[in-house]
Amino acid sequence: MTSSATSSSSTTLVTSTSSSSTSLVASTSSSSSTTLITSTRSTTSVFTACSTIKTTATTSAKATATSNPKAITRTYNWNVGWVNAAPDGYTRALVGINGQWPCPAITANIGDTIKINLVNNLGNETTALHFHGLHQGNTTFDDGAAMVSQCPIAPGETFVYQFTLKQSGTYWYHAHVGGQYLDGFRGPIIIRDNTALANYGRIDGEYTLSLTDLYHVEAPYLVNYFLSANNYNGAEPVPDAALINEGQNAKFNITPGRTYMFHVVNMGALAGQFLQFDQHNMTIIEADGVYTQPYQVSQIFVAVAQRYTVLITAKSSNCQNFAIVSQFLTDMFDSSSTPAGQQPTCTAYLVYNSAAPLPVPFTLNVQPWDDTQLVPWDQQPMWDSPNVNYVYLTVDFEQNDWGSNRAAVNGLTYIPQKVPTFFTALTAPAAYQMNPQIYGQVNAQVLQYGQVVEIDLNNHDSRAHPFHLHGHEFQIINRAGNEPQWPGLYSTPAAPMRRDVVVVYPGVGVTLRFIANNPGVWLFHCHTEFHVEAGMTATFIEAPDVMVAGNPYIPTSHKSVCDAQHIPRKGNAGGNSKNWLDLSNANTEPSQTYFGALINPPAVNPYTGPS
Numbered sequence: 001m002t003s004s005a006t007s008s009s010s011t012t013l014v015t016s017t018s019s020s021s022t023s024l025v026a027s028t029s030s031s032s033s034t035t036l037i038t039s040t041r042s043t044t045s046v047f048t049a050c051s052t053i054k055t056t057a058t059t060s061a062k063a064t065a066t067s068n069p070k071a072i073t074r075t076y077n078w079n080v081g082w083v084n085a086a087p088d089g090y091t092r093a094l095v096g097i098n099g100q101w102p103c104p105a106i107t108a109n110i111g112d113t114i115k116i117n118l119v120n121n122l123g124n125e126t127t128a129l130h131f132h133g134l135h136q137g138n139t140t141f142d143d144g145a146a147m148v149s150q151c152p153i154a155p156g157e158t159f160v161y162q163f164t165l166k167q168s169g170t171y172w173y174h175a176h177v178g179g180q181y182l183d184g185f186r187g188p189i190i191i192r193d194n195t196a197l198a199n200y201g202r203i204d205g206e207y208t209l210s211l212t213d214l215y216h217v218e219a220p221y222l223v224n225y226f227l228s229a230n231n232y233n234g235a236e237p238v239p240d241a242a243l244i245n246e247g248q249n250a251k252f253n254i255t256p257g258r259t260y261m262f263h264v265v266n267m268g269a270l271a272g273q274f275l276q277f278d279q280h281n282m283t284i285i286e287a288d289g290v291y292t293q294p295y296q297v298s299q300i301f302v303a304v305a306q307r308y309t310v311l312i313t314a315k316s317s318n319c320q321n322f323a324i325v326s327q328f329l330t331d332m333f334d335s336s337s338t339p340a341g342q343q344p345t346c347t348a349y350l351v352y353n354s355a356a357p358l359p360v361p362f363t364l365n366v367q368p369w370d371d372t373q374l375v376p377w378d379q380q381p382m383w384d385s386p387n388v389n390y391v392y393l394t395v396d397f398e399q400n401d402w403g404s405n406r407a408a409v410n411g412l413t414y415i416p417q418k419v420p421t422f423f424t425a426l427t428a429p430a431a432y433q434m435n436p437q438i439y440g441q442v443n444a445q446v447l448q449y450g451q452v453v454e455i456d457l458n459n460h461d462s463r464a465h466p467f468h469l470h471g472h473e474f475q476i477i478n479r480a481g482n483e484p485q486w487p488g489l490y491s492t493p494a495a496p497m498r499r500d501v502v503v504v505y506p507g508v509g510v511t512l513r514f515i516a517n518n519p520g521v522w523l524f525h526c527h528t529e530f531h532v533e534a535g536m537t538a539t540f541i542e543a544p545d546v547m548v549a550g551n552p553y554i555p556t557s558h559k560s561v562c563d564a565q566h567i568p569r570k571g572n573a574g575g576n577s578k579n580w581l582d583l584s585n586a587n588t589e590p591s592q593t594y595f596g597a598l599i600n601p602p603a604v605n606p607y608t609g610p611s
């Protein structure tokens with residue numbers, strides 16, 4: 001059964017009361033924003049022991065706060081270890097926290113400080129934790145990318161992340177080493193800012209809704225296989241099941257007449273997903289931590305690592321429950337690699353009445369629209385300057401001389417170095433710190449403080465790549481489309497949408513801008529986890545002179561995890577701190593025995609590809 005409209009019994013556009021105080025941004029090219037959501041499903045089993053409220057005026061749970069509570073420090077003691085779970089019915093080991101999986105959400109208020117005392121109890125893998133979308137500011141060393149901003153955390157080691165939340169909205173944390181987040185080390189971060197939310201009218205309730213793509217095989221074996229010459233056509237491993245909130249059949253309790261805020265985050269490794277609330281429109285108010293002019297849609301597409309906050313206005317009666325359906329975008333899936341029994345859709349429920357039946361699951365009639373049509377709430381115009389720093393990047397895939405599938409940025413694959421890039425920037429003499437050569441084969445782009453930076457990225461590959469920039473949100477200035485589904489953006493909007501993950505379509509390009517006002521070391525990479533492992537990454541070394549002049553305080557644990565593994569904390573990419581231009585010891589070839597974060601990899605990969 002599809003969601004196409006065939007019933008005349010319910011043809012009223014679902015409206016959002018929360019947007020009544022602000023103007024809706026009209027959509028001129030997307031028909032989906034005005035598509036009526038109707039369904040015949042309700043005709044089969046409408047529950048009769050129910051009631052309809054007369055008005056919505058008296059149903060508010062409580063007045064919405066318009067100011068923020070006093071900032072506090074939230075401390076988390078996290079033991080990271082393997083946990084058996086069966087989110088789709090298949091039991092496998094997943095990376096959990098304190099013996100629990102799914103990993104918990106971090107919820108906080110803007111201004112709070114987050115402190116995580118992380119102990120690696122995995123036993124067989126290193127770890128490192130990235131806080132996706134958070135700009136960190138003067139704590140670039142807490143950005144969590146292994147061999148970039150820190151050394152990987154070996155089993156048995158402890159690491160402390162501590163940073164202050166200066167942004168609000170929907171974010172997430174995930175392992176940033178060896179494909180490990182694919183094995184479940186991922187969770188939402190929801191940061192509340194009542195001042196910002198006050199722009200959107202009454203909001204009575206709040207839920208988090210994550211989308212993930214579960215694999216039955218563990219990441220080290222998938223990654224090794226993907227990169228290997230055995231994977232002759234370079235196809236990505238295909239996930240086994242779509243999940244909502246890391247499971248199936250999640251239920252969200254709904255009271256008639258109320259307005260709910262859903263924080264949607266795709267924490268998947270490969271699959272972009274469509275999401276629809278049956279017979280309820282969504283009003284988008286935030287994307288990747290950027291508040292937007294309210295924008296009404298019937299369905300959203302969420303690429304991996306992207307987030308949205310949407311408002312849902314409940315119906316006035318509790319006579320019926322409704323399905324929430326997520327569905328994989330299958331364009332990336334190689335048909336010969338799709339596992340038998342794959343579950344490409346996941347169903348959850350808006351439960352108005354626990355005594356009423358749950359609706360029958362259905363599949364989506366996908367109706368994509370272009371996310372560049374969003375307008376940021378603050379309507380900032382394009383960042384400009386007489387001296388824009390234009391960074392030209394091409395990305396592609398190729399096979400190296402031993403047949404490994406490698407991604408290339410401007411012809412070079414990213415290779416982690418002997419010294420984490422942050423420590424190279426931190427310890428380089430002034431004469432060398434702005435020289436990209438000393439950072440080795442990390443596709444370094446060194447930026448001057450305060451520059452307007454324009455990234456012109458051309459995708460020479462036949463796949464779409466969702467690109468993510470650490471440490472910043474960028475404006476989307478231009479993006480070629482992918483007809484007929486996505487129309488593209490061919491002239492600069494008055495107020496370009498900003499976010500931190502943008503899909504770059506096959507064979508075409510995107511133009512992005514940001515301001516280099518956040519000194520640190522920030523990756524720019526495709527967020528498809530297999531492509532990260534294949535080296536589709538560049539590194540922005542942003543104002544290292546300003547970063548060093550700030551004399552950053554490096555926490556003790558950041559040093560001890562390096563020392564425990566004899567990873568140098570000074571010198572160029574090859575660890576040479578005497579002759580900074582001698583890169584003879586730097587890494588220029590990927591490891592032929594790479595198994596992600598596994599510390600004792602097997603001689604032969606037990607996973608031999610899809611069967």
Ligand SMILES: [Cu+2]
Nearest residue numbers: 465526528531
């Ligand atoms: Cu990619």
